[in-house]
Amino acid sequence: MMIVMRDGASEQEIQGVIDKLHAIGAEAHLSRGEFKTVIGAIGDREKISEIPLAALPGVEKVIPIMKPYKLVSREFHPESTLVKVGPVEIGGDYFTVIAGPCAVENEEQVIASAKAAKKMGASILRGGAFKPRSSPYSFQGLGEEGLRLLARARDITGLPVVTEVVDVRHVVVVANHVDVLQIGARNMQNFLLLREVGMQQKPVLLKRGMSSTVEELLMAAEYIVQGGNTNVILCERGIRTFETATRNTLDLSSVPIVKNLSHLPIIVDPSHATGKREVITALARGALAVGADGVMVEIHPDPKAALCDGPQSLDFEQFGEMMEELKTMAPPLGRIV
């Protein structure tokens, strides 16, 4: 922690900061320039962070030097983490494709999607049972019935299943039905939910909030890992910007950035990021090329009849073409699709 004092801060103000640091057993390292004095605080990070340094008289700003997360950092754990989902291992040489409908609508739709996903080479089935929707008038999902249909699709195809959990009271029941618990973008900073899934051992797919920085994503993951669950898969899904050509702006830079900062695997969701079917295959290729560990895409037997997000869903033929492209381009990148 570096504490930058205002121009002309008094000796008393400088001493005030130093005293506060000494009081908790930290060292204060003083650096005086012509105009500015900077105090380096050295000692127990958590104790130091509890002092409201920025509120002390004479302080201009406090600049954190240490990263605000620890367990998820690559410095703490240099080797990349592999997350096992049934027979699948995310974070290694395999580039994992997760596919399925936005929402589970009925048995026929979800079974057909699962079979197509399986046939084309996807490794995990996705499908929403509890849907958070901006409008109270939109389709809200089938709830527990959706979980049962997903489980049936898994039984038939052998594909592990990921679904979103939105309610702290449902975590256990959802964990009983599915293989991966998804925390949606809107819940990335629902800290109660993070703590709850942190107490499970089921892998968690943590989507980046649409207005969250990479650092905040890693801090959200820290909540889960701190609870004891180290099986966290991060997911880039676009951030909110002024651009309206796509629903959100997919931030593919976040993939190599996260790879540098953290040992956790990261996948990409081009479907929700863009909301536009016609660019999804291109961005799935981009995800593979920048080093992501997988993609999650929405498919539907009949997108034009979908109850949710039809415009961004691939039909099975389009999905098959996407898989072919990914399979073809993966080897020179050292990945297997």
Next chain:
Amino acid sequence: MMIVMRDGASEQEIQGVIDKLHAIGAEAHLSRGEFKTVIGAIGDREKISEIPLAALPGVEKVIPIMKPYKLVSREFHPESTLVKVGPVEIGGDYFTVIAGPCAVENEEQVIASAKAAKKMGASILRGGAFKPRSSPYSFQGLGEEGLRLLARARDITGLPVVTEVVDVRHVVVVANHVDVLQIGARNMQNFLLLREVGMQQKPVLLKRGMSSTVEELLMAAEYIVQGGNTNVILCERGIRTFETATRNTLDLSSVPIVKNLSHLPIIVDPSHATGKREVITALARGALAVGADGVMVEIHPDPKAALCDGPQSLDFEQFGEMMEELKTMAPPLGRIV
């Protein structure tokens, strides 16, 4: 709903859209330009919105004409809603000042804050008992003990109390202790929590999400009102932008915009928006001037010892000066502080 067809959409594609509309009993109104054909969908809005029009072949985009909320709109309810909080009425001539510490830390701190708030002219006491924090290593609040301390402060000062509820399982117990349930910015689209407070009759203070549009704020309010609770107070608290001089960018334009679109009262929180004590009084004046129904500011007996958000807290003397300024400038604006 206007459906814009792609250039060169075929007659069959156009007919496909029309057929879908007719199938649910809606009218299709066709408008052919030199390059573009536009189809106006006229009929039951909810039925129309269930058709995945944007996914139909030949459709370029779907443009909603109707607003996506109804109960909170001024068109539905032209008169401004007054929300009663104990003896206070929010949304009328009074400009309501809510003040108190970011977090309830101990009895002495909250009682001192409540007394200062009361003495300087605030109408409602705020204080956080359950704190959502970006880092798992930050102070998370006193929990139920905090609720009891807030209730004691109310008993002593007579000020009604507002506190944030973060957990669907706590809504009832929090509602039993306090006078206003606050939904924080991070939970603005926690739809479960919105439904839960919608089933209470306690007034709800709904903060705008930091990456939410005004329209999304109103849709979140619609969730609550649709549940039967019409006592919703909106709160502008800054949005996330590229600017780093303030923590977020306070969007004071949203106040007159909301006043045009909705009958609900709206207040402003300059403390969280900016994170900077030195601009809070100026922005509180701004809030009053643009037509907000109140402000919520953080005060603390000793900001430099605060466990949370010290740099943005006013001490009692600064708060007193702010109140004086607001009282002086209110009359020409037709408001009473």
Next chain:
Amino acid sequence: MMIVMRDGASEQEIQGVIDKLHAIGAEAHLSRGEFKTVIGAIGDREKISEIPLAALPGVEKVIPIMKPYKLVSREFHPESTLVKVGPVEIGGDYFTVIAGPCAVENEEQVIASAKAAKKMGASILRGGAFKPRSSPYSFQGLGEEGLRLLARARDITGLPVVTEVVDVRHVVVVANHVDVLQIGARNMQNFLLLREVGMQQKPVLLKRGMSSTVEELLMAAEYIVQGGNTNVILCERGIRTFETATRNTLDLSSVPIVKNLSHLPIIVDPSHATGKREVITALARGALAVGADGVMVEIHPDPKAALCDGPQSLDFEQFGEMMEELKTMAPPLGRIV
């Protein structure tokens, strides 16, 4: 300048940074924590900033401690600057109202607008002669003919005139016709144009770029002042965000922020910021309340026939009402309208 070394930076890397600093006569102040080493660079700021410190081996990041501007800072010049525009003084007790049409369209329109502006109490006339437009197919302004019409309006009403200059080749001719040279938002970082107006003595109205931080606005002003022209008036006009309810998001927080950081006056343009006539008066009141030195608003004799920005123009009656509101609310704020 604080140079933060990566975890585990070698002694050689640390020494490499120190050597670079010593080579230009600066001091290196070393601060070693458990994980991180931080080096404070103390010495001639400009010389230090020329070393590519962030590119040196072992460096994680470089944190500037000093502000990147000097001449426009309040630390350099503690007293507020007053900019004289004919009989008007911007930056003192007077709250200056600048009004006029978006674009000069013809003699009748600009003379009528000038007379209305004068009659209602505005101090300066605005009007665009050279219009930067996003589309090549939009009205681009009358050019020099527009300048002549503005000069005529000044002769008739006595109001000084401000107009935008977009071309370095036009700076002298525009300066000969008008009283204030406006640098538009799109040109805030057109450094050639900044240098050119910096060589004039005519006051400059510098609008904040729509994606510029406050710091960048002040650096743009530094370009002008460094050239010798200290008559700079800053103008907040909204920044680009995800919100679509207004054209841009008016950042009224920037006003008290700028007042703290700089001695230059700052005004607010609610017309361009919002693009919505119905919120302009409220935001003009907000500008006055947060401490701005004036507002600039668009007026038009017949907004529904305007060639440019009709939807955000006030008609004369609406403008008169705005002026009445500002006059009424100014005294308790210690301002004169």
Next chain:
Amino acid sequence: MMIVMRDGASEQEIQGVIDKLHAIGAEAHLSRGEFKTVIGAIGDREKISEIPLAALPGVEKVIPIMKPYKLVSREFHPESTLVKVGPVEIGGDYFTVIAGPCAVENEEQVIASAKAAKKMGASILRGGAFKPRSSPYSFQGLGEEGLRLLARARDITGLPVVTEVVDVRHVVVVANHVDVLQIGARNMQNFLLLREVGMQQKPVLLKRGMSSTVEELLMAAEYIVQGGNTNVILCERGIRTFETATRNTLDLSSVPIVKNLSHLPIIVDPSHATGKREVITALARGALAVGADGVMVEIHPDPKAALCDGPQSLDFEQFGEMMEELKTMAPPLGRIV
């Protein structure tokens, strides 16, 4: 153009809009819903766009249906445009790599960079002679001397040269020295400069403004093409968002979006977008994968001594590795590096 009337707009207001349309020879197509009336304007687009429809009484909003650009659209010119730069053809099967230093510093540096670029397989040399810098205290480039050094580097290596032009008065002289005129991000909406390069025949590299939408980028290109110069290469270089892990957020989605909307080639600049050397190769791979026609990257013989943007420059070895990766992954994508 669809004109949406306010709820309860009067018959007179509706007729007012219709009359305005009829007055310029356009048709008005009326569509009445239960609450809303929508008027479709059919006729000459430019004439219609000159009526200030949004300012007419009773109008809620005006929704453009047609795209605001024409000459650059794929609808107007379905085949992809190939831009010839010396022996290089941008926009076809070749994936063009442009490399060179941020700024031309001296003969040795630029010649070394040119030779390395050539040797590793780049097709075009970049280098800044006139540098737009946020701070007046930063290195501003060598100016004309820089142009001469670039020309010498071309003579030695045979690589065509691209450099930024910032001043309308320099367009001709720069065009005489180099092969491609670059319009920088800050000048994307410097319409005078766009018109000036539109009157040349030299290819233009048009960088996306850091707060510009894809639509605005295409409108800027329209300015150039409308002037007669169809040799425009677009360049995605990151947009400004709240994320601070990278300097800007590289919007790789814009590549397939632009490919759908326009016939112009588009390349990607990961160096300026991120400012971080360690992610540039990953994002260059991403650019190739999403379908860009090339990349532009900064290289320097000794990044840690660079006068400009050292932290984002690759050294020659890193650049060689990047080229190898691109060459290896290109064939399955149908591209040649």
